[in-house]
Structure formats: C-alpha cells, structure tokens
Amino acid sequence: MKEIRVLLVDDHPVVRAGLRAMLTAFDGIEVAEEAADGAAALATLARLHTLGEPVDVVLMDLQMGAGMDGVTATGRIKAGEAGTPAPPVLILTTFDSDADILAAVEAGASGYMLKDAPPDQIRQAVLSAAAGQTALAPEVAARLLGRIRNPAPALSAREIQLLELLATGLGNRAIARQLFISEATVKTHLVHIYGKLGVDNRTAAIAVATQQRIIRRG
C-alpha cells in the first residue's frame, strides 16, 4: 500500500521532530519534508511537485513566529500558488479560539487539530485529510456545533476582526484607519457587536468575547 506523504510546517524544531517521530511510527504515513514557515512550505511543495514526489497532506501550524503565518500559507496553497494541485491542509495548533478556527476554515483548511491531541487522533485526522475528508478535533467540532445549535452570539467575520482590534486597545478612529473604513462604520459594527453579546460598552464586549473564546488572549 502506498504511503501517505506528509509535509510538516511548524516553526518549532521540537514539534517537527515530535511529529516526525510520531507519524513515521504509523503504518501508511511518511514525512516527505519539513518547513519552518509558510513561505518555505510553498517553496517545498513546488519543489517536490517538479520532482514528481507530490505531497498528500500538509500539516500546518498557525502561529509561525516571524515567518508567513499558517492561515496565509493555507490560502496561498489553496490558491495554487505552489504550482501544484493543492493538497489538503490540516491545521495543527495549540489554540482553539473561534477567530482562529473560522480564519483557517475560510482559508481552505480541511481539518483543525489541537497539539495536545492523543497520537491516534492525529493519525486519524491525517488519514481522513488524505482521503479528502474533513477532520475536526472533538473540542473544535463541539464548539462549531454549539455555535450552530445556539446562534446566540453569531458574530460575522468582520465583527470578530473588529473585536480583535478592539481588544488591543485601539480607539474607533484607529480601528477605522486599520480597516480602511470610516469611523461611522466602526461605530455601527460596535453597536451590532454589543447587541449580540448583550453588553453596552467596549470593555464588557472584550470581557465576554474573551471568556467565550470568540477572540484569543495571550
């Protein structure tokens, strides 16, 4: 049986070594290459493609230190920038905020796993991704389902984006400039956010959004 060829993308040598050790121990999976950031991943994909040794699954971290982050890299891979038929991208990260998950899914990721997952779960996810299926960590799936069942907060992507800037302490004017929209629009978004979160000021919005892990907090 043909082995599933995986490309590891993570800025931590330790994590790459761990994944390599874990994955190669499984039957049917081999590690084709490693990359330390998104840019290197794109280059590696292209190189392996021209060598006639295509990658079946990309295992991608989200936070990548200085280099190109995982969401951007996923988007570019899916856009075909590596010059190859885009392989499935499986996100493997430590964070599980709504903002991260939504961004990854929108970028075209076909799975979202957490690094503290047991090895077998990661193996299953790689197999699923290689088979063209979607694989979500139970915690992630639960959050998405909960969101569907309980459309209470139901913030739009734009609103989450605003919330994140809000949480950095920016004023309305600064947010407006960041997003290239008018201050009036920022205020409109905020009013909607307040309504959906059941609060009446920005600090309370941040408190609620943080607690519900709609946005992330270092």
Add this chain to the structure above:
Amino acid sequence: MKEIRVLLVDDHPVVRAGLRAMLTAFDGIEVAEEAADGAAALATLARLHTLGEPVDVVLMDLQMGAGMDGVTATGRIKAGEAGTPAPPVLILTTFDSDADILAAVEAGASGYMLKDAPPDQIRQAVLSAAAGQTALAPEVAARLLGRIRNPAPALSAREIQLLELLATGLGNRAIARQLFISEATVKTHLVHIYGKLGVDNRTAAIAVATQQRIIRRG
C-alpha cells in the same frame, strides 16, 4: 560516562515525542520519564527517587492545559515536595512574556528556553543545568536586561484591584460603587494607571496589563 537523566514535563504528546527524539539522539543525555502536568511530575520524581534512579534535570513547560502549571510545579519541586533533593528545573516554553520569565525565575528555575530554539541550544542548556549553571535563551536574556534598564510599572494594590474590575467591563460609576469610592477617585486612579502602563485609554490598559500578566485572564 554517566548519562544525564532528564524528566520531560509537557502536556503535548507531540512535544514530548519531539524532545525525546531530539535528546536521546545526543550523547550523554537520556530521557528518564515523561509527565503530562506538574502533579504527575512531582509524583514521578518521588517514584524515581525511591527507586534509586534520581533525575538530573527537569525539562518543564509552563502552560499545561488543565493540570498544574509549570511555575507552580517548579516551586513545589524546589520546596522539596517531591521528597528528593530538588534537581535543576529548565523551563522550555513557547512564550517569553516578562511576567512568565520573572515568575519562573522566582519559582527557582535554573534556565528558560524557547521551543523554537535550535536543537543544539537546547542540548547546551540541558548540560548547563545538569552542571548547576544557569542557561537563558538569548531572547530571554535580552528581555531581562531591558527590564532592568527601565523598571516595572509598580502598580499599587488598589490600582490592580481597579484594573481587575475594569477588565470585567464595568464603567467608572459601577467601579466606584463596587469600591465604595467616588467616581472622581476612580478617574484619578485610572489616570495614574494609564501613566504607569504608558497608555491613554481603558481598553489599552487592559491589553497591556493582561499581556504582562498584571491581571489574570481565563
């Protein structure tokens, strides 16, 4: 030559596998055991001690998901709670915030490395720790020096108390009522807080205070 026996403490199976693979590849280092959180680390230390197979160095993550965190565990190990002569504890984590570093050092850690460090740096740090020396990642050392040059904000207890209420989203009037002081006093405190944190509004104050772990966030 006697091997240096290391105890790995990290909640991520992936990271443990990576460290194990990396460390065992080095001459003179072997992985004695693994633990998924601080409590397990204490128990393992005690067990290995009674077996007459003491640990030379503890490699400890800081963020440990649900279990006992690394700072607490380090403190307890150094306090002798494992019933053993406390081995050196080398922190190995992804975050390098001032608060994390200071907390770890205060808890008695004898080193602070980042997970994206090259393998050889990690090896050197383990050797140094085993020899009773201190090993700081260059980035960490730089940050500590910077902190010494321009000292900490030094908020008063009252100001921290205010910050915590601030972070829950309360307005000045509500904070005043909570603390049984006037709104004017709240504003005065806030001005002082803004000055010390180098910001000019409440959300930015929360952002900075959270990032520096002056206040706590789930």
Add this chain to the structure above:
DNA sequence: GCCACAATCAACCTTTTGGTTGATGGGCGG
C-alpha cells in the same frame, strides 16, 4: 518633623463612545 506617596474628592473642560435614525449597494436563499 518633614517628605514622598497612596488614596480620597471636587470642579471644569475636551474628546471619545454610545445610541439612533436613515440610507446605499451587494449577495444569497426561497
């Protein structure tokens, strides 16, 4: 005793937010 500082309050003013109403255009599902 004096100085520095934390904590408290007041009055005043400027800037920022919050809240409302209304309007436009794009996209998507029934």
Add this chain to the structure above:
DNA sequence: CCGCCCATCAACCAAAAGGTTGATTGTGGC
C-alpha cells in the same frame, strides 16, 4: 424577484471617559 443580512457611510445628540488643577488625609521612611 423579493426579502434579509452584511457592510458601508452620515448626521446628530446624550453619556461616558479622558485630562487638568488643586486640595485633604494618612502612612511610612529618613
């Protein structure tokens, strides 16, 4: 095609927050 929602903007008003000055009290250190 018609709503519905999202994203965008405007004008306006009320409320809250930000900033300044100045003052009182208590505590701790030199």
